[in-house]
Amino acid sequence: xxxxxxxxxxxxxxxxxxxxxxxxxxxxxxxxxxxxxxxxxxxxxxxxxxxxxxxxxxxxxxxxxxxxxxxxxxxxxxxxxxxxxxxxxxxxxxxxxxxxxxxxxxxxxxx
Amino acid sequence: xxxxxxxxxxxxxxxxxxxxxxxxxxxxxxxxxxxxxxxxxxxxxxxxxxxxxxxxxxxxxxxxxxxxxxxxxxxxxxxxxxxxxxxxxxxxxxxxxxxxxxxxxxxxxxxx
Numbered sequence: 001x002x003x004x005x006x007x008x009x010x011x012x013x014x015x016x017x018x019x020x021x022x023x024x025x026x027x028x029x030x031x032x033x034x035x036x037x038x039x040x041x042x043x044x045x046x047x048x049x050x051x052x053x054x055x056x057x058x059x060x061x062x063x064x065x066x067x068x069x070x071x072x073x074x075x076x077x078x079x080x081x082x083x084x085x086x087x088x089x090x091x092x093x094x095x096x097x098x099x100x101x102x103x104x105x106x107x108x109x110x111x
Numbered sequence: 112x113x114x115x116x117x118x119x120x121x122x123x124x125x126x127x128x129x130x131x132x133x134x135x136x137x138x139x140x141x142x143x144x145x146x147x148x149x150x151x152x153x154x155x156x157x158x159x160x161x162x163x164x165x166x167x168x169x170x171x172x173x174x175x176x177x178x179x180x181x182x183x184x185x186x187x188x189x190x191x192x193x194x195x196x197x198x199x200x201x202x203x204x205x206x207x208x209x210x211x212x213x214x215x216x217x218x219x220x221x222x223x
Contacts, residue, residue: 040119041215042214042216043213045210104154
């Protein structure tokens with residue numbers, strides 16, 4: 001499989017817990033993006049990596065959110081002290097020189 | 112705030128008709144324009160991109176761009192029930208990193 005892979009696909013957690021999502025991009029893609037999508041809305045940009053460098057962060061990315069991309073390969077998005085408002089689909093996308101290719105997303109439900 | 116606006120719909124068309132989806136954007140210097148299709152519960156998939164004013168055709172799909180009016184549209188000819196999905200417009204603004212901004216999407220329903 002050469003697509004963007006995200007894990008876990010679904011996560012249900014209680015408010016206040018920490019969660020971590022993983023994204024494995026298409027192997028030759030050096031650019032990786034995280035977006036968040038809530039019901040009835042389009043994807044909202046969170047952060048962007050080129051190789052291991054985090055080049056852009058949205059103001060949506062509060063201090064409870066952290067993203068890493070060690071060695072420029074897979075990426076993780078961690079949310080600390082989750083809140084009900086964090087419930088959303090977290091989408092990862094990667095690109096080389098062309099368009100974005102999205103993974104299937106990780107759906108977070110915060111109870 | 113760079114914005115991309117779409118009517119959320121739903122847009123309902125009969126099978127075989129032309130579906131017309133519209134999008135406006137606020138950043139006049141925007142360079143690249145994309146249409147993504149998203150089925151319920153699935154991730155967005157790219158169906159068209161356009162960079163220059165005018166029309167671009169790919170099979171049953173035609174993207175139209177008018178930079179002066181800051182308007183991009185997607186026409187779907189001979190609409191099929193399988194085209195029923197949410198269509199997301201995305202715009203890459205001028206300058207800075209390559210970060211597409213998405214509209215909220217238009218829900219299309221093609222009924223037999």
